[in-house]
Amino acid sequence: MTPFTGKNEALENKMIGDDIVFKIDGVDVRGRIGQTIMEAADDAGIHIPRLCDVEGLDPQGSCRVCTVKINGRTAASCTQPVADGINVENRTPEIQEYRRDLVRMLFHEGNHLCPACEASGRCELQALGTDFGILQPDKYPYLQPSRPVDASHHDVMLDTNRCIRCGRCIRASAHVDHKNVFGYVGRGINKQVGVNGTDLAHTNAAVTDKAMEIGICPVGCIIQKRVGFFAPIGARRFDKEPITGKK
Ligand code: FES
Numbered sequence: 500m501t502p503f504t505g506k507n508e509a510l511e512n513k514m515i516g517d518d519i520v521f522k523i524d525g526v527d528v529r530g531r532i533g534q535t536i537m538e539a540a541d542d543a544g545i546h547i548p549r550l551c552d553v554e555g556l557d558p559q560g561s562c563r564v565c566t567v568k569i570n571g572r573t574a575a576s577c578t579q580p581v582a583d584g585i586n587v588e589n590r591t592p593e594i595q596e597y598r599r600d601l602v603r604m605l606f607h608e609g610n611h612l613c614p615a616c617e618a619s620g621r622c623e624l625q626a627l628g629t630d631f632g633i634l635q636p637d638k639y640p641y642l643q644p645s646r647p648v649d650a651s652h653h654d655v656m657l658d659t660n661r662c663i664r665c666g667r668c669i670r671a672s673a674h675v676d677h678k679n680v681f682g683y684v685g686r687g688i689n690k691q692v693g694v695n696g697t698d699l700a701h702t703n704a705a706v707t708d709k710a711m712e713i714g715i716c717p718v719g720c721i722i723q724k725r726v727g728f729f730a731p732i733g734a735r736r737f738d739k740e741p742i743t744g745k746k
Pocket of ligand 1: 566
């Protein structure tokens with residue numbers, strides 16, 4: 500099989516929006532030049548797991564949960580453009596095990612005490628863990644971070660012990676709210692989301708910001724106050740259907 504190099508001579512004669520055909524797990528999928536593999540898969544009803552990507556924000560390509568193999572070479576499907584005739588491996592045992600390990604490491608890195616978390620039932624990390632059969636992560640040591648919880652803001656609370664550094668809040672605040680309330684601080688294993696002020700109360704954050712919208716933070720890091728456990732057990736997002744099949 501020819502290694503995927505990112506160049507495709509067939510593309511040189513194609514324009515943005517032109518139809519192309521490629522394969523995902525051996526099935527023909529129609530896409531359009533200018534789409535990512537994930538977008539084309541979504542349109543075709545084929546689910547690719549994801550964490551840092553969410554509809555309405557530019558892709559960041561950082562969590563790698565959406566990794567696929569393209570002509571034998573791994574790439575993040577949320578940022579990789581479609582190309583005519585490529586072969587994409589999505590749900591092979593090898594790729595699924597790779598994704599499972601990434602999700603497992605996130606559970607080990609943060610404090611994800613699901614039964615006590617307000618986001619339980621609508622948490623994408625929890626839902627992916629369930630999907631991958633990660634009932635009790637035991638492969639790596641727990642890092643058990645002890646970061647201060649920022650409850651200074653009148654309407655919003657920030658618990659970065661649950662943060663998975665997907666950057667959705669950062670992109671939403673910067674590109675939609677045009678505020679830059681959030682940003683990364685620290686390096687390496689100490690990298691985490693911080694706020695552009697001494698604490699959240701000393702920023703221009705508002706509960707109406709896109710960054711604070713339920714569903715932007717995929718876990719329970721950003722929590723709106725006074726709406727805790729707003730949906731009863733059984734009526735939460737992933738109580739009704741698994742994350743597989745969701746965008
Ligand atoms: Fe593609 Fe996170 S969803 S890298």
